[in-house]
Amino acid sequence: MPEPSAPPNTPLGRLTPKSIAIWSLVALVAAAGWGVLALSRGEEISAAWMLAAALGSYAIAYRFYSRFIANRVLKVDKARATPAERLDNGIDFHPTDRRVLFGHHFAAVAGAGPLVGPVLAAQMGYLPGTIWIIVGVIFAGAVQDMVTLFFSTRRNGRSLGQMAHDEIGPFGGAAALVAVFAIMIILLAVLALVIVNALAHSPWGVFSIAMTIPIALFMGVYLRVLRPGKVTEVSVIGVALLLLAIVAGGWIAESSLADTFTLEPGTLVIWMIVYGFLASVLPVWMLLAPRDYLSTFMKVGTIALLAIGVFVALPTLKMPAVTEFAGRGDGPVFAGSMFPFVFITIACGALSGFHALVSSGTTPKMVQKETQIRMIGYGAMLTESFVAVMAMITACIIDPGLYFAINSPAGVVGTTVQSASEAVTNFGFAISPDLLAKAASDVEEASLLSRTGGAPTFALGMSDIFSAVIGGAGMKAFWYHFAIMFEALFILTTVDAGTRVGRFMLQDMLGNVYKPFRQVSWKPGVWIASAVVVGGWGYFLWVGVHDPLGGINQLFPLFGIANQLLAAVALAVCTTLLVKSGRLKWAWITAVPLAWDAAVTLTASWQKIFSADPRVGFFSQRDKYQAGIDSGEVLPPAKTMDDMHTVVTNSTVDGVLCALFALLIIVVIADAARVCVKAVRDPASVKLSEVPFTESKLVAPAGLFPTAEEKAELLAAGVGPEGGIRKDGRAEDGVPAGTGSP
Amino acid sequence: MSPVTRARRAADWIRWYVREVSGESVYDKYVAHARSCDPAAEVMTRREFERKRTDAREADPREGFRCC
Numbered sequence: 030m031p032e033p034s035a036p037p038n039t040p041l042g043r044l045t046p047k048s049i050a051i052w053s054l055v056a057l058v059a060a061a062g063w064g065v066l067a068l069s070r071g072e073e074i075s076a077a078w079m080l081a082a083a084l085g086s087y088a089i090a091y092r093f094y095s096r097f098i099a100n101r102v103l104k105v106d107k108a109r110a111t112p113a114e115r116l117d118n119g120i121d122f123h124p125t126d127r128r129v130l131f132g133h134h135f136a137a138v139a140g141a142g143p144l145v146g147p148v149l150a151a152q153m154g155y156l157p158g159t160i161w162i163i164v165g166v167i168f169a170g171a172v173q174d175m176v177t178l179f180f181s182t183r184r185n186g187r188s189l190g191q192m193a194h195d196e197i198g199p200f201g202g203a204a205a206l207v208a209v210f211a212i213m214i215i216l217l218a219v220l221a222l223v224i225v226n227a228l229a230h231s232p233w234g235v236f237s238i239a240m241t242i243p244i245a246l247f248m249g250v251y252l253r254v255l256r257p258g259k260v261t262e263v264s265v266i267g268v269a270l271l272l273l274a275i276v277a278g279g280w281i282a283e284s285s286l287a288d289t290f291t292l293e294p295g296t297l298v299i300w301m302i303v304y305g306f307l308a309s310v311l312p313v314w315m316l317l318a319p320r321d322y323l324s325t326f327m328k329v330g331t332i333a334l335l336a337i338g339v340f341v342a343l344p345t346l347k348m349p350a351v352t353e354f355a356g357r358g359d360g361p362v363f364a365g366s367m368f369p370f371v372f373i374t375i376a377c378g379a380l381s382g383f384h385a386l387v388s389s390g391t392t393p394k395m396v397q398k399e400t401q402i403r404m405i406g407y408g409a410m411l412t413e414s415f416v417a418v419m420a421m422i423t424a425c426i427i428d429p430g431l432y433f434a435i436n437s438p439a440g441v442v443g444t445t446v447q448s449a450s451e452a453v454t455n456f457g458f459a460i461s462p463d464l465l466a467k468a469a470s471d472v473e474e475a476s477l478l479s480r481t482g483g484a485p486t487f488a489l490g491m492s493d494i495f496s497a498v499i500g501g502a503g504m505k506a507f508w509y510h511f512a513i514m515f516e517a518l519f520i521l522t523t524v525d526a527g528t529r530v531g532r533f534m535l536q537d538m539l540g541n542v543y544k545p546f547r548q549v550s551w552k553p554g555v556w557i558a559s560a561v562v563v564g565g566w567g568y569f570l571w572v573g574v575h576d577p578l579g580g581i582n583q584l585f586p587l588f589g590i591a592n593q594l595l596a597a598v599a600l601a602v603c604t605t606l607l608v609k610s611g612r613l614k615w616a617w618i619t620a621v622p623l624a625w626d627a628a629v630t631l632t633a634s635w636q637k638i639f640s641a642d643p644r645v646g647f648f649s650q651r652d653k654y655q656a657g658i659d660s661g662e663v664l665p666p667a668k669t670m671d672d673m674h675t676v677v678t679n680s681t682v683d684g685v686l687c688a689l690f691a692l693l694i695i696v697v698i699a700d701a702a703r704v705c706v707k708a709v710r711d712p713a714s715v716k717l718s719e720v721p722f723t724e725s726k727l728v729a730p731a732g733l734f735p736t737a738e739e740k741a742e743l744l745a746a747g748v749g750p751e752g753g754i755r756k757d758g759r760a761e762d763g764v765p766a767g768t769g770s771p
Numbered sequence: 772m773s774p775v776t777r778a779r780r781a782a783d784w785i786r787w788y789v790r791e792v793s794g795e796s797v798y799d800k801y802v803a804h805a806r807s808c809d810p811a812a813e814v815m816t817r818r819e820f821e822r823k824r825t826d827a828r829e830a831d832p833r834e835g836f837r838c839c
Contacts, residue, residue, distance in 0.1 A: 117804065118804070119800055119803075119805065120824075123800060123804075125791075126791060128788065129791040129792055132788070132791075132792040133792060136792075137836075252821070253825075257817050257820075257821040257822070258795060258797075258798050258817050258820075258821045260793040261789055261790065261793055312825075312826075313825050313828045313829045314825040314826075317828070318825050318828070386836070387836070390833060526832065526836055527836075529832035530836050533833060549829065549830050
């Protein structure tokens with residue numbers, strides 16, 4: 030298939046002297062930021078340098094690289110009608126203002142992921158993680174999101190799984206489906222584990238989070254019965270009640286009720302599983318829909334507040350640029366050396382396969398103009414990456430000694446401030462027992478030791494930043510619990526929604542065996558499928574809480590590998606589509622990230638399966654503890670023979686899963702390569718399922734602000750500044766119908 | 772433009788944006804869409820429409836799923 034020609038309406042990339050001057054300045058700012066980040070050793074630097082490096086690089090990448098991809102590679106065509114315009118039904122297909130859709134898309138892709146990964150990766154210092162977040166998003170993550178969005182838009186918003194099936198084959202399609210289901214289970218378990226670790230022994234946190242359930246039920250009834258559709262007002266009421274719940278949590282923690290809300294991790298797991306099951310079988314309007322509104326409002330609001338806070342406070346980074354764990358690979362937060370494990374740990378924020386599901390689901394059905402794909406796909410991912418940079422900042426501004434005391438498993442730091450202080454000193458970071466105790470009492474928690482999972486560290490950093498801007502030290506406890514609440518809220522929403530999606534997929538698969546499973550109204554099917562999904566993540570959650578080696582330590586690499594596996598599927602689909610549509614010479618824009626992603630994921634899987642170091646390799650870990658059991662010896666950090674058996678079972682399950690993921694990656698890439706080679710050898714045989722060209726009647730700007738030409742065009746078409754259907758009855762300037770389609 | 776007009780415009784824009792992003796304006800869009808084809812078209816009441824919309828999520832929870 031020949032390369033499609035560029036539509037004649039593609040804007041020319043002319044650079045005026047003024048824009049050359051501006052972009053040189055931006056480049057200088059970014060270079061200065063990178064220079065300071067990279068060259069400072071031993072001295073503490075301001076977070077402003079990190080912001081300069083990040084924002085400068087994003088601006089240049091957006092202006093030049095994303096434009097190059099949009100105009101030269103994808104050849105987006107503003108004369109081509111999008112599915113939203115062609116299939117407009119006023120509900121799911123509807124041309125949506127680009128700024129609104131950007132908001133939708135950003136809210137859908139940004140969750141707890143970018144807040145957790147960077148915090149854990151900070152154990153290797155701020156530099157490796159920051160480089161990966163910024164370089165990764167520019168060349169991999171944002172490209173994946175944008176290209177997937179483009180191809181899905183050209184296919185009426187088909188999902189990633191369907192595209193893999195249509196364009197690669199049933200084999201690749203099935204692998205993609207299994208990958209999505211497996212990652213869903215691991216994702217939910219890891220996110221739930223983050224919350225359990227943050228809420229255990231914290232009456233304040235448990236009370237506030239528990240209150241979100243009655244608040245959501247109230248909002249659900251309000252929207253269903255009292256005032257249907259009044260989303261904004263009910264969300265404002267909900268957020269007000271939520272803030273009250275946070276304040277009230279403080280009162281509860283000091284009252285006689287404190288013991289009732291002080292829960293063991295194991296108890297919390299049971300509650301989570303019960304909640305997850307009920308939430309997924311209750312009607313959507315009762316719990317899921319209102320929770321969704323609440324968490325979206327909180328998420329966007331808090332991220333905006335955090336951005337303002339970071340700019341106003343400009344805190345100092347206390348973590349070294351690179352710690353010794355980066356080279357040695359024996360860090361307490363997660364085991365393994367910098368390559369590949371930093372790139373596995375930070376998935377969301379740099380390259381997240383999950384985004385491909387959003388980019389190929391709801392968003393492509395609402396895009397007004399193909400030219401806006403750049404702003405929505407690439408732009409929203411850059412914004413999420415910035416959230417990850419802020420998470421990195423929050424983890425690096427707290428004392429490194431405190432960071433390691435919070436993020437190391439209990440088996441490493443022990444249970445008292447004295448033992449923790451000693452353990453941290455052995456890592457090469459000093460912190461006194463008094464300071465550890467004070468850090469906990471500042472935020473009115475009994476203890477901060479071994480609160481792994483990232484959320485408490487993030488909350489602590491955020492409370493530092495916020496209390497520096499508003500309220501001073503007296504407000505620290507409030508801000509800490511505000512941050513915990515904010516993370517817990519949308520993690521619980523993800524648990525609820527994810528369980529439903531998993532259930533739906535499972536029902537669909539089981540429907541092949543026994544038909545009634547496919548009907549969502551068949552209650553036994555709903556209950557059985559929900560129980561299987563909840564049981565799946567519940568198992569990993571239970572195991573994660575009871576693993577003597579530390580659940581996050583064991584499960585997070587698995588989550589990272591699963592997420593990067595999905596990214597490999599998405600990038601393989603994109604690369605295949607580029608090759609099949611005659612863009613072979615441009616296929617590197619997704620093939621290079623795919624090669625990197627495959628190298629990282631396969632190396633990590635290889636080490637997790639075959640490494641002889643029992644800290645890294647699941648099977649050598651299994652052998653070590655099995656040998657201990659055989660000789661009747663209890664090996665630390667296990668305390669009893671039961672612990673030893675737990676370790677053996679867990680490492681076997683994790684190792685097998687890891688091998689399965691690696692196998693899936695190889696299958697998808699091999700299958701995609703086969704299709705690509707065939708397309709190159711025999712271009713005549715290529716079948717693309719792209720929807721044929723239809724002339725667009727809509728006029729709308731491509732970017733955030735309309736350019737001078739776009740303003741003139743809007744005026745000539747007789748529509749307002751936000752765009753709309755042209756009223757002059759004229760087609761695009763001099764474009765004969767049918768051009769621009771491959 | 773006087774500061775008052777400017778502030779009013781900004782407030783209107785924010786109100787519009789929040790209604791759009793939160794999905795509050797979906798019903799208005801549906802009515803406008805239905806009426807654009809046939810001015811006398813029978814449209815659902817807001818209550819019926821919102822019920823149908825949440826129940827559709829029940830049927831296929833993949834719509835509107837959010838990421839990690």
